[in-house]
Amino acid sequence: xxKFLKENIFNFLIFLLLSLQAFMYYYDNKPSSKVYSQKSMxxxxxxxxxxxxxxxxxxxxxxxxxxxxxxxxxxxKSYLENKKYKIYGEDISINLIEEISHSKKSVQVxxxxxxxxxxxxxxxxxxxxxxxxxxxTFKSHE
Amino acid sequence: xxxxxxxxxxxxxxxxxxxxxxxxxxESTVKAGDSLIWDSENQSYTATGSVEFSxxxxxxxxxxxxxxxxxxxxxxxxxxxxLFENVRIELKDEVFLGDxxxxxxxxxxxxxxxxxxxxxxxxxxxxxxxxxxIDNNKRIxxxxxxxxxxxxxxxxxxxx
Numbered sequence: 147x148x149k150f151l152k153e154n155i156f157n158f159l160i161f162l163l164l165s166l167q168a169f170m171y172y173y174d175n176k177p178s179s180k181v182y183s184q185k186s187m188x189x190x191x192x193x194x195x196x197x198x199x200x201x202x203x204x205x206x207x208x209x210x211x212x213x214x215x216x217x218x219x220x221x222x223k224s225y226l227e228n229k230k231y232k233i234y235g236e237d238i239s240i241n242l243i244e245e246i247s248h249s250k251k252s253v254q255v256x257x258x259x260x261x262x263x264x265x266x267x268x269x270x271x272x273x274x275x276x277x278x279x280x281x282x283t284f285k286s287h288e
Numbered sequence: 289x290x291x292x293x294x295x296x297x298x299x300x301x302x303x304x305x306x307x308x309x310x311x312x313x314x315e316s317t318v319k320a321g322d323s324l325i326w327d328s329e330n331q332s333y334t335a336t337g338s339v340e341f342s343x344x345x346x347x348x349x350x351x352x353x354x355x356x357x358x359x360x361x362x363x364x365x366x367x368x369x370x371l372f373e374n375v376r377i378e379l380k381d382e383v384f385l386g387d388x389x390x391x392x393x394x395x396x397x398x399x400x401x402x403x404x405x406x407x408x409x410x411x412x413x414x415x416x417x418x419x420x421x422i423d424n425n426k427r428i429x430x431x432x433x434x435x436x437x438x439x440x441x442x443x444x445x446x447x448x
Binding site for chain 1: 315316317318319320321322323324325326327328329333335357359362363364365366
């Protein structure tokens with residue numbers, strides 16, 4: 147028996163290695179049964195309601211482009227309205243996770259103090275801050 | 289006679305309503321050349337770059353402005369306005385210059401500090417601190433040295 151093993155151990159090892167290689171080759175090339183799909187969605191004359199720190203915010207646009215689950219691009223004339231402010235602008239990007247909306251186009255904001263006009267904005271809702279760019283005019287009705 | 293009395297009363301109430309409406313909706317304007325930040329958590333507006341603040345009493349210019357506000361009912365009111373660097377305030381025929389100014393709405397007083405001056409058609413006064421009491425038409429100009437004090441009282445007369 148031991149003589150048989152001594153004579154054939156080399157063949158056995160080769161057989162084992164070849165089997166291992168065949169096994170690896172099979173699993174390396176096996177097609178996945180999972181289906182990965184990412185659809186880009188767009189909706190015209192869109193309006194919806196999202197929940198943020200400022201409360202319920204109504205958003206709307208000429209066209210909504212959904213980038214992924216958390217990011218939207220409001221194309222054309224767009225708005226965000228809640229109890230704190232009403233933002234009327236164009237081409238507004240929204241990140242729902244970070245609660246940030248921004249645009250580099252002219253914007254009008256109406257709040258309980260007055261009306262503000264600027265060349266762009268960045269609204270960090272979680273911080274309660276809105277940054278306005280360029281020449282800004284704010285008229286308050288005290 | 290009673291009808292006439294009622295008509296007069298109606299007119300009086302109408303005029304009174306207009307008066308209160310106009311006072312309730314006095315307008316303030318803020319203009320910024322670079323940016324403006326509305327911080328609703330801290331209830332403030334911060335403006336930078338060729339800032340202009342105006343209300344029904346004066347116009348102010350500076351490099352930076354921070355305006356605090358409070359909520360009163362459904363409205364928000366500016367309570368404190370701070371102006372930083374190259375401050376210029378135009379109040380009727382007077383011009384106040386300084387490095388820093390603070391306006392408090394409650395008492396309607398502007399306080400300027402730094403290299404302060406008051407210019408009017410008839411005089412130029414310089415000092416370190418100016419307190420302009422708008423309601424009482426009173427100006428107090430202090431020098432950097434506390435021992436020397438200049439107080440200027442103005443007649444409340446439009447024709448002067």
